[in-house]
Amino acid sequence: MRYAHFSLILILFILLSCSGTKDGNSDDLKIIALSPGIVETIFFLGKGDNIIGTSGHCSFPEKARSIPVVAGISDLNLEFVLKEKPDIVFLMPSQKNISEKLDLIGIKNITVPQETLADILNSFVVIGEEIGLKKRSETIKDSLDSVLNLFQAQEDSSEVLISVGREYGSPVSHVYSNGKTGFLNDIMILLGHKNALDTSIPYPKVGTEAIMTIDPDIIIDLVPETAQNEEELLRDWETFKMNKAWKESKIHIFIGSHTTIPGPRIFDFIKELKEKGL
Numbered sequence: 001m002r003y004a005h006f007s008l009i010l011i012l013f014i015l016l017s018c019s020g021t022k023d024g025n026s027d028d029l030k031i032i033a034l035s036p037g038i039v040e041t042i043f044f045l046g047k048g049d050n051i052i053g054t055s056g057h058c059s060f061p062e063k064a065r066s067i068p069v070v071a072g073i074s075d076l077n078l079e080f081v082l083k084e085k086p087d088i089v090f091l092m093p094s095q096k097n098i099s100e101k102l103d104l105i106g107i108k109n110i111t112v113p114q115e116t117l118a119d120i121l122n123s124f125v126v127i128g129e130e131i132g133l134k135k136r137s138e139t140i141k142d143s144l145d146s147v148l149n150l151f152q153a154q155e156d157s158s159e160v161l162i163s164v165g166r167e168y169g170s171p172v173s174h175v176y177s178n179g180k181t182g183f184l185n186d187i188m189i190l191l192g193h194k195n196a197l198d199t200s201i202p203y204p205k206v207g208t209e210a211i212m213t214i215d216p217d218i219i220i221d222l223v224p225e226t227a228q229n230e231e232e233l234l235r236d237w238e239t240f241k242m243n244k245a246w247k248e249s250k251i252h253i254f255i256g257s258h259t260t261i262p263g264p265r266i267f268d269f270i271k272e273l274k275e276k277g278l
Helices: 002-017 036-045 062-066 078-084 093-104 117-130 134-151 182-190 208-214 230-235 266-275
Strands: 031-033 051-055 069-071 088-091 109-111 159-163 174-176 205-207 218-223 251-255
Touching: 031 036, 036 051, 036 062, 036 088, 036 117, 036 134, 051 078, 088 093, 088 117, 093 109, 109 117, 117 134, 117 182, 134 266, 159 174, 159 182, 159 208, 182 266, 205 208, 230 251, 251 266
Parallel strands: 031 051, 031 088, 051 069, 088 109, 159 218, 218 251
Antiparallel strands: 174 205
C-alpha cells in the first residue's frame, strides 16, 4: 500500500525543512494570525512563539490556547493592535473588512486563502515568505506534493457523502455536507471518489429524505472532539439501515478538529482515510 510510506516522507521533509533553510533573522517578528488554519501553519513552520494574537477557536497546538484572542470572524481589537504594533497580520479572504481597517492604520496584512487543497499547499509558501522561512516552506510544499502524488487514485464510481456537522447523540435528521467545492471535495477526488452531492454550495443542509434518495456508497462523518465514542456515533445512523453505506459497513466516523481545519493536519486526515481503505 503506497500510503504506508507517508510517515517516513513526513519525517524526511521535516528534517530537511529544519536544516539550513532559514532565510533571515525573524526571531523578534510579531505576528497576529486570524484563523485556526493559519495559526497551525505558522506553528508547523516553526514560528508559533511569534504569534501575539489570534481569532477564536484556535486550539491546536496546545500552546495556541494561551495566545490572546484579539479578533472574531469580522471584528478586530484595534486597541490591542495599536498598542502591540504587529509586524504582520495574516487573515482569511472573508475578513476583507478587517484588512481594510489594518490598511487605514498602516499595519501590514496578508490574505491567505486556504479553501482548496491547492490553497492549503500554497499557504505554506505565502506565509513562509513573509516570516523569513521561504526555503523551509518551499521544501515542505514540495514534500507534501510528493505525498499527495502517492495518494492519487484512479477514479472509481463510488459516491461519497460527507457530514461536516449534525446533532450528535440522536438519530440523524439532517447533516451539513460538502458541495463540489473546497478541500474536502478535493480530497475525495484525489482518492478517486465522486461527491454524492451535485451542488456548488459549500456547506448545504441535507435532510434524511434527501440522504436516503441519494443513497451514497460511502458516508464520512466528521465529528468534533466529543465525549461519545465511535460506536455511539455510528448508532446515530441506524435510520439508514436500508441504505448501501450502512449495509456494506461504509459509514466511517472520524473524530477531531484536524478533519475540517485547513492546515498541516489535513494531511494526517488524508492518511487516516487511506488507512480505512477509502
